[in-house]
Amino acid sequence: IAGITQAPTSQILAAGRRMTLRCTQDMRHNAMYWYRQDLGLGLRLIHYSNTAGTTGKGEVPDGYSVSRANTDDFPLTLASAVPSQTSVYFCASSRTWGRSERDEQFFGPGTRLTVL
Amino acid sequence: AQSVTQLDSHVSVSEGTPVLLRCNYSSSYSPSLFWYVQHPNKGLQLLLKYTSAATLVKGINGFEAEFKKSETSFHLTKPSAHMSDAAEYFCVASRGSSNTGKLIFGQGTTLQVKP
Numbered sequence A: 001i002a003g004i005t006q007a008p009t010s011q012i013l014a015a016g017r018r019m020t021l022r023c024t025q026d027m028r029h030n031a032m033y034w035y036r037q038d039l040g041l042g043l044r045l046i047h048y049s050n051t052a053g054t055t056g057k058g059e060v061p062d063g064y065s066v067s068r069a070n071t072d073d074f075p076l077t078l079a080s081a082v083p084s085q086t087s088v089y090f091c092a093s094s095r096t097w098g099r100s101e102r103d104e105q106f107f108g109p110g111t112r113l114t115v116l
Numbered sequence B: 001a002q003s004v005t006q007l008d009s010h011v012s013v014s015e016g017t018p019v020l021l022r023c024n025y026s027s028s029y030s031p032s033l034f035w036y037v038q039h040p041n042k043g044l045q046l047l048l049k050y051t052s053a054a055t056l057v058k059g060i061n062g063f064e065a066e067f068k069k070s071e072t073s074f075h076l077t078k079p080s081a082h083m084s085d086a087a088e089y090f091c092v093a094s095r096g097s098s099n100t101g102k103l104i105f106g107q108g109t110t111l112q113v114k115p
Helices: none
Strands: A004-007 A010-013 A019-025 A031-038 A042-051 A054-057 A064-066 A076-078 A087-094 A111-115 B003-006 B010-014 B019-021 B023-026 B033-038 B044-050 B056-058 B064-068 B073-078 B087-094 B103-105 B109-114
Touching: A004 A087, A019 A031, A019 A087, A019 A111, A042 A064, A042 B103, B003 B087, B003 B103, B010 B019, B019 B109, B023 B033, B023 B087, B033 B064, B033 B073, B044 B056, B044 B064, B044 B073, B073 B087
Parallel strands: A010 A111, B010 B109
Antiparallel strands: A004 A019, A019 A076, A031 A042, A031 A087, A042 A054, A064 A076, A087 A111, B003 B023, B019 B073, B023 B073, B033 B044, B033 B087, B056 B064, B064 B073, B087 B103, B087 B109
């Protein structure tokens, strides 16, 4: 059982380029999330999806887009990367949405992105 | 507005001594609270969670936390630190209500364990 996988592990990207971070889970979780982690700020929610076919904006959605075509995959796209998007990105999933606030979120290993 | 504050950005203890990582939250209702641990270059792993049942919550690796509503605190403790406990720790609250599934993270506390 892999849990959540993310790709790539790390990436250096030129400003203005388009980039898609991949996230796949094999736990059949309904809800998925993208966070960015920056020093001193903890993790901040970028976008989320409560079920396949639906997505929503988190705290810091600008410059990012997501899609949820199926249960397992939740890619995050930077249409035109900027240096302020240099960060570590974590994908997470949880079993339910809207039924229990108590569900644990499971996190992937992260993608370290540097935008020059 | 709901918020989570970790009172120490860095805590250093000697191996075998107690660990205390402090967390306060502010909320207009009783949220669900979590502690996550992040080892270097790894994802986050759940240590324990409080969900309005017992106020003293036991987690993995000997950690526990006590929910104190009067103090709006959810401090993490461990009686005896191990070298393997060195990591970043995050106190987290759920938004609850109609926004279930969204988490609010504290800024993190780095735990250093000295031999």
